[in-house]
Amino acid sequence: MPTKLIAVLIAVSEDRPMVLTLEGGRVLPSGPLEAGHRSLQTGLRLWVERQTGHALGHVEQLYTFADAPDTDATDERSVLISYLALTRIHSGEHGWRNWYDYFPWEDQTTPDGRALVARIAAQLGDWARAAPPALGAARHQRIALTFGLEGLGWDDELVLQRYELLWEAGLVPESSPPAGATVRGQDMAGDGRRILATAMARLRAKIRYRPVIFELMPDSFTLLQLQRTVEAVAGQAMHKQNFRRLITQQDLVEETADLAPDTRGRPARLFRFRREVIGARRIAGSKLPLTRPV
Amino acid sequence: MPTKLIAVLIAVSEDRPMVLTLEGGRVLPSGPLEAGHRSLQTGLRLWVERQTGHALGHVEQLYTFADAPDTDATDERSVLISYLALTRIHSGEHGWRNWYDYFPWEDQTTPDGRALVARIAAQLGDWARAAPPALGAARHQRIALTFGLEGLGWDDELVLQRYELLWEAGLVPESSPPAGATVRGQDMAGDGRRILATAMARLRAKIRYRPVIFELMPDSFTLLQLQRTVEAVAGQAMHKQNFRRLITQQDLVEETADLAPDTRGRPARLFRFRREVIGARRIAGSKLPLTRPV
DNA sequence: TCGAATTATGCTCGTTATGAGTATAATTCG
DNA sequence: CGAATTATACTCATAACGAGCATAATTCGA
Numbered sequence: 001m002p003t004k005l006i007a008v009l010i011a012v013s014e015d016r017p018m019v020l021t022l023e024g025g026r027v028l029p030s031g032p033l034e035a036g037h038r039s040l041q042t043g044l045r046l047w048v049e050r051q052t053g054h055a056l057g058h059v060e061q062l063y064t065f066a067d068a069p070d071t072d073a074t075d076e077r078s079v080l081i082s083y084l085a086l087t088r089i090h091s092g093e094h095g096w097r098n099w100y101d102y103f104p105w106e107d108q109t110t111p112d113g114r115a116l117v118a119r120i121a122a123q124l125g126d127w128a129r130a131a132p133p134a135l136g137a138a139r140h141q142r143i144a145l146t147f148g149l150e151g152l153g154w155d156d157e158l159v160l161q162r163y164e165l166l167w168e169a170g171l172v173p174e175s176s177p178p179a180g181a182t183v184r185g186q187d188m189a190g191d192g193r194r195i196l197a198t199a200m201a202r203l204r205a206k207i208r209y210r211p212v213i214f215e216l217m218p219d220s221f222t223l224l225q226l227q228r229t230v231e232a233v234a235g236q237a238m239h240k241q242n243f244r245r246l247i248t249q250q251d252l253v254e255e256t257a258d259l260a261p262d263t264r265g266r267p268a269r270l271f272r273f274r275r276e277v278i279g280a281r282r283i284a285g286s287k288l289p290l291t292r293p294v
Numbered sequence: 295m296p297t298k299l300i301a302v303l304i305a306v307s308e309d310r311p312m313v314l315t316l317e318g319g320r321v322l323p324s325g326p327l328e329a330g331h332r333s334l335q336t337g338l339r340l341w342v343e344r345q346t347g348h349a350l351g352h353v354e355q356l357y358t359f360a361d362a363p364d365t366d367a368t369d370e371r372s373v374l375i376s377y378l379a380l381t382r383i384h385s386g387e388h389g390w391r392n393w394y395d396y397f398p399w400e401d402q403t404t405p406d407g408r409a410l411v412a413r414i415a416a417q418l419g420d421w422a423r424a425a426p427p428a429l430g431a432a433r434h435q436r437i438a439l440t441f442g443l444e445g446l447g448w449d450d451e452l453v454l455q456r457y458e459l460l461w462e463a464g465l466v467p468e469s470s471p472p473a474g475a476t477v478r479g480q481d482m483a484g485d486g487r488r489i490l491a492t493a494m495a496r497l498r499a500k501i502r503y504r505p506v507i508f509e510l511m512p513d514s515f516t517l518l519q520l521q522r523t524v525e526a527v528a529g530q531a532m533h534k535q536n537f538r539r540l541i542t543q544q545d546l547v548e549e550t551a552d553l554a555p556d557t558r559g560r561p562a563r564l565f566r567f568r569r570e571v572i573g574a575r576r577i578a579g580s581k582l583p584l585t586r587p588v
Numbered sequence: 589t590c591g592a593a594t595t596a597t598g599c600t601c602g603t604t605a606t607g608a609g610t611a612t613a614a615t616t617c618g
Numbered sequence: 619c620g621a622a623t624t625a626t627a628c629t630c631a632t633a634a635c636g637a638g639c640a641t642a643a644t645t646c647g648a
Contacts (some may be wrong), residue, residue: 559624
């Protein structure tokens with residue numbers, strides 16, 4: 001039973017979140033774990049460098065799957081260990097794709113995205129109604145929750161749940177009994193899209209409590225560039241003044257002496273990430289009513 | 295290269311967090327992944343039931359390691375996929391150990407625990423001072439952060455970081471160049487303690503934003519029992535009135551008609567977890583300044 | 589050259605969440 | 619019966635958060 005290492009490399013370029021792919025966007029960089037690899041991560045780094053020429057920086061493990069036995073029924077099922085890597089695009093690289101090409105409904109920054117969700121919700125509604133009453137009601141509930149219908153808010157972290165719901169409903173080409181119509185969005189080979197969804201969900205969750213967003217930023221940047229990067233990842237628009245308050249209050253960044261070049265309106269101050277805070281405690285509050293230590 | 299599945303089963307009994315072990319507390323339930331297993335989780339369930347007789351409920355994947363090549367130098371290194379399972383202890387089971395037997399310093403609910411941290415900090419200080427200045431300063435900083443010294447608060451989620459620091463400093467028996475004196479606390483075979491630390495950290499993080507704590511509770515319970523369970527897991531004492539406000543405000547529980555039997559002071563109302571909220575949105579706030587959708 | 593458009597930045601205001609503590613209520617136990 | 623114990627309700631100050639107003643400093647087209 002071979003073990004495979006697979007990487008989701010993410011970067012943000014021109015305010016769009018990108019993922020590094022091979023073979024025309026159909027597969028993610030990957031390779032088998034070999035006895036010579038000093039650790040899982042070093043094995044992964046070797047494969048990614050060999051296949052894409054891209055050296056890895058910040059890497060974290062995502063999830064381990066036993067992939068569905070391939071078309072043929074040998075017991076040569078492999079174990080797939082997936083990783084998320086955050087990086088920056090170097091000029092001249094290719095294979096980078098906008099992740100919303102794979103999950104168009106995950107971009108909720110535009111009216112288009114919201115309209116798409118409405119259409120998907122309708123298709124899913126049909127699927128729920130096609131089931132016997134009890135099951136249908138459960139499906140209906142699940143749809144409302146994952147897609148934020150009926151006044152429930154959109155939860156940007158439910159990427160995987162939404163994909164799996166569409167999969168079950170037969171609305172993506174990968175579905176095992178695919179329905180007639182499928183939802184817009186490019187697919188991938190094997191479990192590729194599921195792994196990408198896992199990566200997106202993890203990243204969206206993580207930027208809330210760790211300063212990982214700066215792994216995707218250049219050395220210096222304006223607060224608006226930072227905001228656009230977060231928005232690209234989260235797929236949601238934010239309140240500008242409050243965003244800036246949040247960032248500055250937490251001492252995550254420090255001013256540089258420079259202003260951003262060639263802007264339109266008023267030139268913006270350039271900031272730099274304060275690397276010192278990286279090891280420091282998490283961003284958010286504890287959400288548990290602790291007693292102050294005596 | 296064989297693949298092994300390993301489980302950390304957690305329960306809370308009499309306000310103490312327990313972990314299910316075998317062989318006198320030295321190993322966790324585990325077994326090889328076999329071709330016949332329908333999925334990784336079913337394989338895990340089979341092994342745990344076979345080895346301990348305990349059926350699994352809530353399970354989530356923790357982390358995948360390539361374990362250090364065993365004593366001998368064959369390339370028969372195995373991949374270890376670890377899982378966290380939350381459950382309740384059934385009467386008559388044995389092999390359950392208090393997790394603070396393995397990590398005594400992680401219990402910060404008592405003055406004892408705090409005193410122990412002070413002693414460990416002293417030993418680690420020696421280790422930092424034994425290094426050349428630059429490295430020593432870095433170590434010092436790391437110690438202060440992970441153990442919450444110098445006014446930095448104790449962060450209950452840094453279980454793994456603290457263990458790894460002790461490991462590096464040679465203060466645990468597993469350390470590869472073990473120092474003379476080691477810190478109090480039972481050890482385990484192989485990577486057992488590292489995996490347990492990972493499980494503790496994950497659970498402590500998770501109870502902050504998902505209602506998983508109820509997996510460890512009986513059907514009905516008083517708010518104080520709930521608080522004691524959270525405190526046992528988090529290793530920190532909480533403010534009673536505010537804890538109760540937090541829980542009730544979020545509609546996580548509903549009153550039952552009953553009161554707790556055989557209490558001392560005033561009898562407490564029994565509550566029940568509202569299972570409906572399980573799929574529902576996360577507990578906490580978003581920590582990103584979103585604009586309200588139009 | 590001026591005014592519109594555009595982006596940056598500072599500040600206020602009301603609401604909610606959080607940390608800490610006071611005050612009572614309802615029991616058991618010696 | 620009074621002390622000890624646990625439950626529960628409230629208050630108060632402060633911090634965090636969501637929303638928006640106001641002003642500053644630019645570019646760009648007429």
